[in-house]
Amino acid sequence: MLLLTGSLSCFAGTMIPGRLYLLKDGSEITCNLEFSTGQGKIEASNPKTGEVFKGHYTVIFVSDIMGRGRGVMFGDKGTIIFLNIEFSKGTIWNLPVGYGDGEDNNGLKYQYQSNPK
Secondary structure: OOOHHHHHHHHOOEEEEEEEEEEOOOOOOEEEOOOOOEEEEEEEOOOOOOEEEEEEEEEEEEEOOOOEEEEOOOOOOEHHHHHHHHOOOOOOOOOOOOEEEEEEEEOEEEEEEEEEO
């Protein structure tokens, strides 16, 4: 999802799996971010409510191995979620790993984790 140089360019367009956890009740939203050069799309779905989200993010690199990003997702039922995420750059063997938090337009708070095991 982050810096594409040399051998990492083979991941362009790859969706990195992740989860948003609603802090109010622990429910999960499946959230996938596109591996890109600094801007990419976000796709998500909430299995509990059936709401489907689409959005985008931008990341800025603060070091050779770490980036900070912000994104927004728009749900088809009116929910808008704003995200703040930090990512490792990743390697040819491992997709980037990220974590962060978010808040929606109803004041609900979320925690984000990429590549959950």
